[in-house]
Amino acid sequence: MPNLNKAKWLTGLCFLLLVVACTKNEGNSTAPKSQPEKQVSAVLTNMGNEQWRMGNYQEALNYFTQAYKQVKASGNEQEMATLLNNLGLVHWRLENNTAAMECYTEAATLAEKTGMKRLLGLTLTNKSLILKEQRDFNTAFKDNNEAIQIFKELKEPRDLAIAYNNQGQIYRLSGAFDPALNYYLLSLEECKKINYSEGMATAYQNLSTVYAKQGNKEKALWAGHKCLNLSYKVKSKVRISEGLRELSRNYDLFQVPDSALYYFKKHYDVEKEVMEANQSNLLSQYQAKLGIEVKNLRIKNLQNEKEIANNRLMLIAVSVVIALLISAFFVYRYLSIIRFRKKQLELQLQNSLQLIQVKEEELKTYIIDLTHKNNIINKLQEPNGIEPATDPDYDVTELLEHKIFTDDGWDKFKVRFRAIYPDFFSRIKQSGIAVTEAEIRILVLMRLQLNGTDMASILGISPQSVRACKMRLKKKLQANNYQSVEEYLQYIVS
Template identity: 30%
Template structure:
């Protein structure tokens, strides 16, 4: 742990503007992760749960700085569980930071649970005198709980906790924290269509964040100001605020805030009738959103796998230690044969029980992971098709806009390029087919059994028919004309040997 700390201070020390996901820092991160894993293994050898807890806790903080949310949650949760198991009085910030991590990975109930523990912990021991500014952690705890309730659409509870956070921030004259809480309240008011008040709160968050040099939070506030102004009909003001958000994000990068800003810019340009720009920001949003959503889903699966691997390592080490103790006992103490036989039988029985228990836990874990993968596949394929539909609509709007005027040759070339764009490449098809197989695992096998000589093009047409896309959406997705779609569907009917009165869609939906 000491070696890891020295390496971190030397190569990746604290700098709030530093992007710790940069490629140059990847070798440093990997070296630190190896050191933390070695430290955790050494701690398990001691069988001292307090020591194991502290290694987990400090490892979590460093992994969070490198954007490794899954590992940070795993280490933090393991540490807190071990501390609570031995009744070690945890300091309030430990609970608060774990609650904030769980909010990031969308575990809202758990986030609320640990946020409340963070608040309650201040009353157990006299921690007030041990911190220079304990109010900051109290504001963060209330803010985390309020934000989690907001994500669950429980707005009354959210406002209640956010108001408590706001009161503490105001009492301590902390403009930075006050602005952040006001921004969260503004997001709830925005959802409730109270756009004027929401915009005013976002403006205050922006001003206070700039004063606090929190450029990433100021960027987020600016893009929310743009959303509110767009809802109020102030399109040009909204455009200026969204551009300000992009400017700040170039100084202090944040993937989630950049994604939200792209979406806001897409909406603004669409309202302004700038369909070229709307199409551009739509693509940027889709690309970044897919990456971030995949990261969250992967983090959730990685958390489970990492915790499982950690527990397996602990079990193996404990088993080795117990075996050493047994050998020492046998070497130093020669007991009667009947007692030795009894101990052997007892060990076999216990090992069988443990083996059955581990097999059951493994089966349950695999079932849970499979369900998560299926759900993730459904969400990704729905996102995939909805993006295709949105692109198709944008192309149609652009055609209407240009066809209503005397179209220049340049506009005609743009329309032709968009209309002929092959959106689904071979790689895209393999990705789509992988997701499709998770949702409808026996679809293609049944299809080939019915028509053994079916072609790849006909399989694609059958799959797109199964998810109920229109002919125009299929054409845009495959990069072909609507007429070609009809011809392929006709060949599919012939391949399946259907009569003219057989409904192809109904048949495929039943596969």
Template identity: 25%
Template sequence: MGDYSKALEFYEKAHQIYEIALPPNHPSLAESQLNFAACYERMGDYTAALEALQRAFKIQQKTFEEGNPAFSFTYSRFGRVYRGISKNTAERHPDVGITYSNVGNVHRLMGNYEKALSFHRNALNIQENVQCSPLECATTYINLGETYRQMKDYSTALTYFEKGLKIREKKLLKNHPDLAVVYHDLAKLYLSTRQYNMAMKNVQQAVEIAQEKLLSTHPHQVDYRETFEKIRKK
């Protein structure tokens, strides 16, 4: 365990240099996240491993064409983490809810929306029936909202976004980056439904928080600015 903890320290130092020196979707940043995932998996922290794999996969989606060999390695890592989850986690433990929601996000990123919904619903069922942080439920609501948004079921997506936002606004500081994530999701929804004033209002909130709290090279900063420009041109 100690060796993996030390490895994480060195990977983190390297990653910080990459974030400053490289553009946000550079393949080396994906490789860095894969290194994190491998360490977390060996340490038994499957939630953190899945989150790192999601970040790697998002970068690869923006960098590589479909069918690039880089994806096969990431898919293989996903499989290893799933096996670890199955063997080592009690079915009703609160952490399983987080893990299911992360697995749902992976399926959403891959376009497997029905599977994504199934995992998110399983997550919510656990989170609503065992003692867990309201913020964990909020994250699952938002993940469900984003899945429905990508399925173009905008009214259902809005319902879940609003549930998640209500909890986060109650529990977090007004300039917390997790609020910016929801505002950005809402902005994309309103852009899709051609409610441009609401879209602009939400994306401005996301951009303002990101400018205050995140590095200028952070992937969220880039995403928020891209969405802002899309809305501004409408």
């Protein structure tokens, strides 16, 4: 991803140069045009170029579109081709590649028709840049090679250097580093012919990237420093920032952390200066634009002051009524929603209370049934109790040995109890205290607010056993900062 970002910045630099070049008029005009129309389209084009250089691409698009409409109405195909190329550049910057390719295609057709070879080469180069980003390398090679041939014929070293650089970018992104290196060197040679320092800086930066990819530390760092020196020479903060970042990345790649950190810090400082400068320029521009708009607005307000004064009170009254109606509607809607939700919650609460009541009744019935069975067993155990049945199939011994709250009975009881108090047993586990199964049964019956006698009757044990079990549980709880069993029970149910 960093390589793609760097490639996009470099192509952006190329685009800036291409925009300036495309504003030149190539050849003779195919149709006469009045002086006022020429002036309007020229002014709009210049304003679009200025917005492009400042990075206000949406404003540039508006100006170029207006200029194109003026030129198209006049029928001047040469200027139409130039503006279409500019529109393609702006659309590309706005990441609308579909619209950009449409503009480039139409510009190339008009350039070829009117014999504007240089513009045709520039348009083909621009198309190849988008195709490169879309990873359509074959078509990108085809268009860029055609552009290279055109620039060779026209003997345009600057344009040829840009095309060579673009060809190297295509090869590098496709993973072919050796051909990329060759084209970067060709771009460097063309830049040297015309002493094009910024182009040389770009070429050295690309060479540094390729050398680093090939693991050639010495050449990668040499090319990086050449790029940085040339960037300082042309006094371009953007180029200086890129050169510093390239050196930082390469030193980091070759495991020289101190140098990598040093250049990264300098890169960060320059980036900060660039951002502050851009913000200052944008602020000045917006302030100027705002001043013009305010001036126009004042003039318009003065012209319409009488009419506004006559209708002001009525407008205010209507606005207030509408605002009150809207507010009343939203208040009514809000209150309706609250009432509806309140009814829903009340209904849910009522249903929950009824369900709990039913479950409690079921549990109480179950406990009463167990108590009744236990009383029968106690009577059977007494010497003067109920006489055993004479039915031979009725085994009294087996009944006497049957214990209330066997594992199966306890499990059934727990299911019913958990339906009413779902968090009871989980809270015991969460407390982290090792409570035995017998102590849990005592806690369950205490939760049902039964006394010791009733507990003993239900569990089939003596009241002394119940008290002993509660005492053991109390000592265990006191060791864990609970003063009583009731306090621990309150923690469970809270």
